[in-house]
Amino acid sequence: MDRQEIIELLNLRGIQPSAQRVAIAQLVLGTDEHPTAEQVWQKASESLPVVSRATVYNTLNLLTENGLLRRHALKGVSSVFDGNPEAHHHFVDEETGELRDIPWDALEVSGLETLPDSEITGYMVVVRGRRRNPTTDKIAQRSRKEGAT
Ligand SMILES: [Zn+2]
Numbered sequence: 072m073d074r075q076e077i078i079e080l081l082n083l084r085g086i087q088p089s090a091q092r093v094a095i096a097q098l099v100l101g102t103d104e105h106p107t108a109e110q111v112w113q114k115a116s117e118s119l120p121v122v123s124r125a126t127v128y129n130t131l132n133l134l135t136e137n138g139l140l141r142r143h144a145l146k147g148v149s150s151v152f153d154g155n156p157e158a159h160h161h162f163v164d165e166e167t168g169e170l171r172d173i174p175w176d177a178l179e180v181s182g183l184e185t186l187p188d189s190e191i192t193g194y195m196v197v198v199r200g201r202r203r204n205p206t207t208d209k210i211a212q213r214s215r216k217e218g219a220t
Pocket of ligand 1: 105153155159160161171
């Protein structure tokens, strides 16, 4: 998203588009990265040398409260901010802790209507695992086979 789009978006939500807020929003909105607040602060510090942690944290909270960002608090991963407004699922890489998007249509969830006493307002599937590495996987397979014979 470019600066002008961010300014319009903030104005639409009644958020005063200060230079710092716009710069911070530009780092997180419309990207498929899932940075922690600390990562956003580090990135913001490169372009805004005087930006404080508090400003970054407050801005992220403000964007979240206004529905522009979503915060995911998942076990084993520090709380991350998601600037992808479309419904989607997530893959957690257990080796790196990285969160990646899975397109909504890639998974099918059934049985939601059978949950007792619950009115479902939304859901998201979190898949855990690690990235397949064809080279090391083959070596691991081969050494397992050799070990067995
Ligand atoms: Zn996401």
